[in-house]
Amino acid sequence: MTVSHWQTDVPRPTEDVDVLVVGAGLIGCAAAFIAHDAGHDVTLVDARDLAHGASGRNAGFMISGLDSYYHRAVERYGEAVVREMWALSKESIAFWRGIVEKAGDVPYEQCGSLLLAESEAEAAELALAAKALDTAGFSAIYHDHDPLGRGYHAAIEQPDDGAVQPVALTRALLRLSQARLVSSNPVYAIEQGQPDIVTVYAEKAIYKARYVMLCTNAYSPFLDDYFVGRILPTRAQCLVTEPLPERVMDHVGYSRYGYMYYRHTFDNRFLIGGARDLFTAEEADTSEDRLNPHVQSALDAYLKHYFTDVTAPVARRWSGIMGFSVDGLPQVGTLPGKPRVAYAVGFTGHGISLGAMTAQRGIDHLLTGANPGAIAASRLD
Template sequence: MSGLTRKRDLRSGRPLWLATRQPATPHRPLTRSIKAEIVVIGAGVSGALVTDALLLAGHDVTVLDRRGPVRGSTAASTALLQFEIDTPLIQLGRKIGKDNAIRAYWRSTTGVDYLRHRIMELGIACDFAERETLYLSGDQLNATALKREVAARQKAGLRSIYLDRGELRRISGIERSGASLSRGSGELDPVKLVTALWRSASLRGARILSPVEVTDIASRRGGVDILTSAGHEIAARNLVIATGYETPKFLKRSDLKIVSSWAYATKPQTRALWPERRLIWEASDPYLYLRASADGRIIVGGEDEDFSDEAKRDALLPQKVEAIGRKLKRLFPHVDVTADYAWTGCFGQSDTGLPLIGALPGRPHCYAVLGYGGNGITFSAIAAQIIQRELAGHQDPDAKLFAFRR
């Protein structure tokens, strides 16, 4: 029987985050038909943050996953927690309107803040650190355009300043015509974060059931029925689909696409790292993005291209690592660019760079979180707040920015 969502091999290679063994995440199989208040499908970062928020609001939550907790694309993330969206503010304003674009950027900043506070409140040891971000000029935004971008951000009250070539060289050693320097971002270990969130959720009463393959859902008066490949049924009051880049088959949208991305981590080289360990990315297509790990490695990725199939994506890993390494060497000639860990994965993009969050049109009691864009973890934090409020009967002030439309 076919599954509810498109099944993909979401990653391959050796992600750095899986090098350290994490405590087991409590889960068990589904052995009979059950009733539930809220069902969340997906045990990655989106599902974990949504579940955490729903538990905070006093809901009873049951989680289903076809693989098991933290076994999808979470480990392929490079976990740059930025408020900056893939689509620059001035371009996003032309797509969705200036005021909406500013609201989206501001909501992204609060997403990072929300993550910081939940990590502190739950006492999660996931190597979280606050970081500034350097956004370098490139073939999509040259120095002049980047200066306009920074001016637009400053007018909106966002914490960005423009650096000319000399200022950029002085603070980073990077040779580029210009850059923006922004505050309000961060970094972490995504596997440690999500593993800890699921352990916390389990201790607070969440049922985590896996492996469970959902084959169909049907809205009814007062709830939704969920059918599994084993023939079990789950009668739920509400359903949240948080399956990452394995989108529901019934959701056919031309503005969403899956891309392949490649990344690697060097050996530890703390003394060679750039000042302040800032997050770095560039206004180019494809763009380079990099950060440092807690133990002093350089984590670098990019070379994105449209996804075709898993075999082609995986076969390109050595070639893409070499190309990324050449770019890294041009940026920082003194560093050792040799890969110690290398991996590839599937990620999603929307035409605005924004996620889709909220009620599914035509399917009562069904909600979805599609964290499309380069800020997957930050967008998942936004989704947690929006879904929590919607299921409590409250209207989130920014819900319309990310809502599904008929």
């Protein structure tokens, strides 16, 4: 979203704030909570409103790990990085569980996940992934057959994984952070002229902040050119049915190398998302939040093929924009020449899996200069 000259050519207040978080999604609210816990007063601003980005549009899976199977991730990033990332995702899931317990009103279940193979080739990949997980000491159960009896070829079961209502989780974080949220307030420029004060220009106010944390994920390239080529906006699509008379699966399911995902909602609807791999040219490199009829038809076809018992009509279809990281790992750092402006972005469709501890490392980096480890964006310089 851009901001015109006219929208800013009007009197606006100037406000002194302690920590300013830009972006009121799950990660911005987690950052607000963590900064509050460290003794800071937090102001959150969002161009739209709480959880209007990907955080309010995702599938709510809390699945351990990255977007690729463990052994493939090791080939790409090396054993040490992958071990660190898996641990980071387990810690993130534990963090969200703590918030669920504290809040008391966030629908969540530790239902476990099934990574399912749609072909013999994928089954062989899952067998290798299970072996690699076992060697690395992460718990996973390998099934050499389809535990659902639906035509899959094999599965990895991860009992610690779960499902959440993501908007309820984001709301709970905001409440617990005691942050003030200013909605409909896009930030359009950030300057750091002094070592300890950052000037943030937003439509409703000019903020003089001691610290600034950017949690703008997919939208980051529109806020600062620095993110162009580092964060790639990518669209994803979902649908839910009307409520079903009974559950058709207990776990959250994930297949075709993660391109398909499905679960029950807490009011027993069936949710299915994905199929982006069939239409990559249309779904990649876009921040246009709209339905793609080709992808939606592919979701319908998938339901008909694998879930013939889900006969309830579709109740809602939607899309959302994910922030893909150019190398697949989240990015934490500070903007060039602006040491008091940090960011935690680039979740590659796994912001619930990886987001809490990425926000933690982002806030630690901003407030204390702590090294963000494998997710330090300096690896891309």
